[in-house]
Amino acid sequence: MSLRALIAGQWSGLRAAFAASTATLALFVVAAAVWPALNRPANAGPRDTSADELDYASPLELVVSPDGGRLYVLCQQSEEIRVLDANSYAVLKTVHVGRVPRGIALSPAGDRLFVTNTWDDTLSVIDTKALTVTATWPVGAEPSGVVEDRAGKRLYVANRISSDVAVLDAQTGAEEKRLMGGRGTSYLALSPDGNRVYATHVYPNASAHRTAPESEITVMDTTRAVVTDRMPMHGIAGVFHLAFSADGRLGVVAGYHPKNLVPLAHLEHGGAFAYTLTLFGADVGKPVEVPLDELDRYASQPFGVVINADKSRIFVTIGGSENVVAIDAQRLLAFLRTHPRPASGSYAQDLSASSNYVIARIPVGHNPRGLALSRDGRRLFVANRLEDTISVIDTRSNRVASTIALAGPNGTNPIRRGEQTFYTARYSFQGQISCSSCHIDSTFDGLTWDLEPDGFGRDIVDNKMLEGVKGTEPYKWNGGNPNIPTECGPRTEKYFWRSEQYDNLTLADLTVYIRNMPTRPNRWRLPGYELTPAQERGKALFSRAVDKFGKPIEEYNRCSFCHSGPKGTNQKLFDVGTRKPTDNGAMLKAPPLTEIALTAPYLHDGSARTLEEIWTVYNPEDKHGRTNDLTKDELNDLIEYLRTR
């Protein structure tokens, strides 16, 4: 019996047990026996290809060939490009690429297709005539968006982890330079005149504690390949695709506008997010933010955006709401002309605004992401990531004309169902939020939140990474939730959703998904996991039992005690001297160290903007480990080691 069949069999029994019993505790004891088989090794070793998750295609992005004859579909989970006939939708060929691809772009001539591979840190170059990979070039950490300049001279690649844009020789792949982007640089677009490349980023830039998030659109000049401008996006955290009208006078970018500075108390009283478009360019003058939400129907998690050729329509995929918003672009511009513009440049909080320009919300499949128009503009292709389908929308009727099923497994497994639950906003009041609103692409959001259960203005918490969360219970910073089902079930339902509860089976699937989130490769480790000299020195400091004066360090005050084990936590609560006046208590669970280099800010309330500040600012009494005897270079060594975790 294959592992997949074994898991499927066990899970069938488990679901039956769920359905028959309300004994949740017993249920998860049984489930615990199954999960280890599903789980992958931490820290991105070779993927366990025996697990059935690989069978899913998970279409994330798509592009149409210049002649309109082909549809190239980036399938993230099966790690391939499916090449479809854009008219018959027959699969012409499947081209395998690197690990966990994310970005796709055609050269202006259409002869080359570029695909970024986020786990390999590479770029695959596909010859579109032969439909074969002709080159694989190294790029930065977690490459995402990619675009070639009009002259075919340079390639621009957005690197999410290194938060920069790599500039490559488009013919050889040699890296010329890296330009600083916003934090989590991810999506790129070339202006219609070819003179500029625009970049967005999914995490907010660093700013002072408990201030509004700040994002930007990074503008690069293609002649010199330098950053010439950064258009500020005040109050926005989580910026995704951007698109231009053919005349170049209108730019549109999709983003989240979190309300994280006020207590996350009642979704019915204003919600946790506004989901918006930011418009810029000659048509609008100064950049302006407009909402996609309606009073009783939110557009949870906009992602892809496209403007049709005559600038009459803007289409936006709404990942959490499982639909596509169709906007009458001219009515939108008329709205901006006729309504007094707020001093902030944002209409985000005006829930009556979108009725002026949103003309349809078109239901599609699970977690719609990338989208592309056919050359004649009559069909809109939408990649439904968690359904393995492509919706084909008739842009005249704004209805789904057909659905292309990508080859995949029959039915869904617990992980897939759990992931669908993670990404859908259907459970929350008015469809406002889902897990992925704050855990962008299943990671984190770089924000701190004021959650209601602890009291208004009390217990500000930093949002954490979920990768590797299995086996690190209890959860919450105060350790208040003993396991993931409690964390994701009653807590979420009561304090977040304010609406529909999960049934037991849905909660079990969600739990399985979260427990099985793979951990991405650690970029600070050398191949073979050996340590650099600085990391070795840092490891010794991490493990030391005696300070520099020869005095023994109490066990509870050693880094390696609280942050023990493969995930860097002994799962116990400690007072490390970081309690703030707004905190209800001082005892905090030792957080795991998994991918800690990525997850600024730090400490339970996000008050430390960098790893350094944990000790240079917030450890005056040496309660958060004995560190005040360290020199600056020794502290640097310790941090170099922590980055390898």
Next chain:
Amino acid sequence: MMKLDSKRVWLGVLLAVSTSAWAATTPAAAPPASHKPHAALAGAGTVKVPTPQSLPRFNFENYTTANGLPDNHVFTVLVDGDRVWAGTENGLALYQNHTWKTYTTKDGLAHRAVLSLALDHKTGDLWAGTMGGLSRVSGGRIESYNQLNSGLSNDVVYGVSVEGDNVWVATAAGGCKLDQHTGQWTLYNERNTPMAEIWVYSVSATPEKVYFGVWGSGILELDQKTGRWDKYDDPDGETEMVLFKDQGLIHEIVTSVSFVDNILWAATYFGDSRYDGRYWHNFLKKDSGLPSNFTNTVKGIDANRAWFGTDKGLAYYDGVNWAVYRPSLKDGKPEMTVRDAQGKVTPVAVTTAPAHNYVLGIDLQGSDIWVATAKGLSHGIRQKP
């Protein structure tokens, strides 16, 4: 550790003098053997010796708070094409399209006092060393690093230099390097280099060599290929005596280093030095055209030419002759003097001079020069002969 012992240096000086094509000049003015007129000054097939008449003349336009500068105390200046950055005691100023714009701590600058500047020519980003950390200015956004929020060794950043993907920093607590790709900070101090003092005033980095000028500890050289450190000290120790003029670095208190065309130019508070990897040649007020031994900054143009910022004016050395530009020490009137190879000093009639004699920073804009002084920023517009 000295690079060369006294005996070898002395022999080198003898050889230099005896084999020099400059033997006809006075010993004080004769450059060492490695000195050759810059290629730009050489005619086809013949060596063209610079003449006093070829020394540049400028019409200085001065900027102060009266015409847009945020502060008259200007520590440093940097030219980026048609833009000019000035680091002042009260903000970072940008001159563009005949207008000054000032960046302050409200914009994210690490500190109001900007001591040093460096341009990343690949990315166009500007790096600013301040009294409160290191700032990167990129496309209008300022990101700052200090000793609390990053691995930077100290908040007082006297010098900064960009080489490849690395940013090299001179601070009051040693030198350091930021690898922009990995984010790793590497610190250089008395624990891992021959640095006796950690008050690092200046850094000049290339892919091959990195030089740190240390206040009270000479010059440190890092060979980037081998990882080996060398240290250059004043053979006369920390005294202010000069027993043998060209036997090594002129003094331990090094304020500025500039490595160009494989030549190291060094400024100290007690004279200046030129080092070609084998021979030293030192410059003192008494035997060169320097207006003062107290030198704040040096900017090497190539192997033979350099600009010096002293407490008594701006000086230029073309490999043979010297020129000094300043308000007169007697009456403050604009003054330019030329010193030829024979040591003859001749005044040149001028109507303008740099804003002040205390020169802290120098950069070039084509044939023009920008000069940071203690009382204003000066733009020297090159005049045709």
